[in-house]
C-alpha cells in the first residue's frame with residue numbers, strides 16, 4: 001500500500017518538510033547559493049513540488065503545478081521520496097536503475113545531497129506533526 | 136547484500152571480419168535506410184570499407200554518411216548529424232569509430248526519433264521511449280560505449296560534459312571486429328586501454344557495484360594488464376587487439392551497472408576544459424584517484440591484486456614481474472596494485488602529468504573552479520569515498 005493516501009496528504013507533508021528546511025539557515029543558505037530550480041514530480045499519488053532558489057536570495061516552495069521551468073526535474077514514486085527522507089535510498093543506485101528519473105544537469109542537484117542530509121532527522125517529526133506514522 | 140539491477144541488452148558479436156555482417160544485422164533489425172556515423176580519420180584510413188561493402192551486399196547501399204565527428208562529440212555535431220539523418224529519412228544508425236563517434240550516434244538517435252532539442256533529454260532515464268536500431272562497431276578498445284546506456288556530449292560554450300543516460304541508449308548490437316583496430320596508433324591504443332582499465336578499477340570499488348559487475352571488472356583488468364602493452368607495441372597482433380577489445384566491452388557492461396568514480400569526474404572536467412583525450416587524462420588521474428580512495432577501499436584493491444597475481448604470475452615479462460606476489464596486508468597489496476598501474480602506464484609510454492598533455496600552469500582560482508565542476512560531475516556520485524572540493528583541488532595540483 002502506498003505511504004501517502006492522496007495528493008493532498010503528499011503535498012502537505014512535503015511542503016511542511018521543505019518549510020522546515022527553509023527555516024534552517026545551515027541548509028537553506030547553501031541551497032539558495034546554488035541558484036537552482038529543482039522540481040520533484042511524484043506519482044502514486046500524483047504530486048509536484050518546486051523549489052525555486054533562482055534569485056540566489058530566497059527559497060520559494062511551490063506546491064502543485066507551476067509554469068516555472070525547472071533546471072532539474074526529478075521524477076519518482078511518492079514512496080521512494082518517503083524512503084529517501086528516511087535516509088533509506090541509495091540515490092546513485094536509484095538513478096542507475098531508473099527508480100529516480102532525472103532531467104537536466106542532475107549532478108548539480110546531487111552535489112547538494114550532503115547539504116540536505118540533516119533533513120533526514122526532521123522528517124519523522126514532520127510525519128508525526130502531519131498525523132502520519134513514520135515507518 | 137545490497138539490492139541491485141543488472142541490465143545489459145546489447146547483443147555482442149565478436150570475431151575477425153564480423154564487420155562484413157553489419158548489413159544482415161541491420162536488415163534483421165528492420166532497418167532499410169542506414170545513417171552511418173564516423174569521423175574523417177577513419178574514412179581516410181579505410182576503416183569503413185568492410186561496413187560499406189556489407190551494406191551494399193545486403194541491398195542497403197547508398198547510405199547517408201556523416202563523417203564530421205570531432206574527437207569528443209559536442210552538441211553542434213550531434214545537432215548536425217541528426218538533422219542530416221532526418222533530412223534523408225534514415226531509420227537506423229551504424230556508428231563506426233571510437234567513443235566520440237559512438238556517443239554521437241547515440242545522441243543523434245535521440246533527436247532523430249524524438250521531437251525537441253537534444254538538451255531536453257539530458258539526465259538519467261529522461262528519454263521516454265525506444266529509439267531507432269543502432270549498431271555500433273568500436274574502433275578503439277576503451278570507452279565501452281558500445282554496451283553502455285550513456286552518451287557523453289561536450290557543451291563547448293560552457294566547457295562541460297553533458298551526460299545522457301537511458302536504457303534506450305543501449306546499442307542494439309555491438310560488433311567487435313578486432314581488425315578495425317589495426318590502424319589505431321600506439322598512443323591512442325594505450326590511452327584507450329587505460330580508459331578501460333579505469334572503468335574496471337573504478338567500478339570494482341564504486342558504492343554501486345554488484346557481484347556481476349565485479350566479475351567482469353576482474354577479468355577485464357586481467358586481460359588489459361596482460362595484453363595492453365602488446366597491443367600498443369604490435370598493433371597488428373590480432374590476439375592482443377581481440378583481448379583488449381573484449382576487455383573494454385566487459386568493463387563497459389560492468390560500469391554501466393556499477394558506476395565509475397572520481398577519476399572519471401576529474402577526466403571529464405579537464406577534458407572538457409582543455410580538450411585533452413579522455414583515455415590519457417584518465418590514465419594520469421588513475422593512480423591519484425586510487426591513492427585517494429585507498430582509505431575507503433584498500434581491501435578491494437588488495438582483493439583485485441591478489442586475483443591478478445594468481446592469474447598473471449606466470450605471464451611473460453614484464454607483466455609476470457608486476458604480479459609476482461601479493462602482500463598479506465591489505466594496504467600493502469593495494470599499493471602494489473597502484474604500482475602495477477604505474478608500471479603499465481610507463482610500459483605503454485603514456486604521459487604521466489597534466490602539464491605533458493597541454494594543460495597550462497593553473498592559478499589557484501582556476502584549480503578551484505575545476506574542482507567545483509568535478510564535484511558536480513555525474514561520475515563522482517558513485518565514488519567510494521566522498522570527495523570535497525579541497526580533495527579534488529589537491530589531486531589536480533598533484534597531477535599537474
Ligand SMILES: NC(=O)c1ccc[n+]([C@@H]2O[C@H](COP(=O)([O-])OP(=O)(O)OC[C@H]3O[C@@H](n4cnc5c(N)ncnc54)[C@H](O)[C@@H]3O)[C@@H](O)[C@H]2O)c1
Pocket residue numbers: 174175176177180182205206207208232233234235236238274275277278279280283284285286287315316317318319320323327330413414
Ligand atoms: N558513452 C560512454 O559510455 C563513454 C565511456 C567512456 C568514454 N566516453 C567518451 O568517449 C570519448 C573518447 O573516445 P575514444 O577514446 O574512443 O576516442 P575518440 O573516439 O575520441 O577517438 C580519438 C581519435 O582516434 C582516432 N581513431 C579511432 N579509431 C581509430 C582507428 N581504428 N584507427 C585510426 N584512428 C582511430 C579518431 O579518429 C580520433 O581522432 C570521450 O568523449 C569520452 O567522454 C564515453
Ligand SMILES: [Fe+2]
Pocket residue numbers: 277278330331334399413417
Ligand atoms: Fe571512460
